[in-house]
Amino acid sequence: MIDVKGISKQYGDIQALDNISFHIDEGACFGLVGPNGAGKSTLMKILSGILLNFHGDMEVNDWSVSKERLKIKQRIGYVPQEICLEETLTARDNLTLFGHLYELKRKALQTRIDEVLAQIGLQDRAKDKVSTFSGGMKRRLNIGCALLHKPSIVIMDEPTVGIDPQSRNSIFSIIQELQKDGSTIIYSSHYMEEVEHLCDSIGLIDNGKLAEFGRMEDLLEKHASPSLFIAGEGIDQDFLQSFGKVERKGTGYLLNSEDSLQTLEKVAVHCREQDIHPYRLELYQPRLEDIFFHLTGTQLRDM
Amino acid sequence: MWAIARTELKKVVQDKGLWFWTFILPVIFIVAFVAIFSGDENTSYKEVVTQIIPGYTIMFAFFIMISMVIAFVKDRDSGMVARTASTPLPIHHYFFGKWIPYMIIVLVQVAVLFGFGVAVYQLPLGDPFSLVLLSLALAFIATGWGMAMAVLVKTENMGIALTQVLALGGAMLGGLWMPVELMPEMVQNISKALPQYWALQGFKDVILSGAGVTDVWLNLLILMVAGAAGGVLALVSYPRFLRQSRN
Incomplete structure (x- = not known):
């Protein structure tokens, strides 16, 4: 469906993207993650057809972006990180406006606007000025503007920044509906739990390079194995260390051992024998955030 | 293109500041300066109104650049420019879609101020066809330069400051405030390099001397070429403007 082929982009002396290549299947939800300044936004700009000068190529349905840019743009709905709406106008x-930009006309446009307003839950506020909307409503309208032409690819750049949990949940529902309808989604976010929740494949960009790419389960398996989390009074750290590497995590300890399940059993028996009553003793499944820090480190990137 | 133009027109019509700069302030200036200079014994009433009304109309036409700068900088900083670039809309459609509404506003401005002159000061109009062409050329150059300025400036304040320099400096040197004949020879030579001079001379020729299109063709040509230069500069600078846009 989408083939990114050796894309590189340089700004002066800075190599923003360095030979990025990957493939996204039709109907997939692809998560693009990376620290600030990693090159994510540049890649999103290229994928959405905003940035024109770059090396390499991108193909959508075998159409090359260098030759069939307009055809590709007609199939893409881009949801920018910024809220790009005319505040003094109504929803x-x-x-x-956006319907016209995507070449929809008259009755077909009005019908589609009604459908999209219902989809984003703003049918009762259609005649209100955007300046009177809450942050979540603006975000939903921002998404609606990208869905009018029924794009087969929806590119979303941090669509949930600064909104309340209800609005976020509503946006998740919209995305899941789009997926059900067969749309391919490219989703960029700094919220790892969102990407983990929504996406089936991941691309991690760091320093302009594709540091990791693959299915979510494969990456979790490749970079992090389950560990054991134990918290409570009287925990014997020396005993835990006999099973593997122990590190302090919050109110308890994280124990990395070769066989976490077996270790769990042994620790449970030990606690019973010693009359220790941990309030948490559980298998800790690694998360996308763990892989993210594992691959990119924890040092600040906006210095 | 028309979708962009309609939206832009809707937005600017809601802008109260634009109404003030475009219609209210020029009327105040015209009333005040006609009152001041019509008491001059050496100048006829007709000469006063044919100098002041077209002069201030031309000067305030250039103030449209402020609204254009504000609109473009806002679009750039809000990410709207990049958002529009992600749609199938060709760049030149976006460009002309943004340009046309401001041309319409300047044309309405000229019509209102000249209409005010006719109604209140019995301003003679001369050949209507020449007047319309000169008004079109004036709208074209003021907005053409506005497009260039809007795309090139980094901040709103920079745009407003440069507009003041161009509008007020051009008005002073171009003979909009007082006839160029009363100015030193060196300034008169500078005047001829300014579009404001050619616009005013064109209007005066039509109104005072009954000139037709064939008499003001050079004025029209100069205004159109200068306006086109602004438009081309803006179009050439657009990729840089797009790169600066958020998103």
């Missing part, structure tokens, strides 16, 4: 006016 319907904004949707009408």
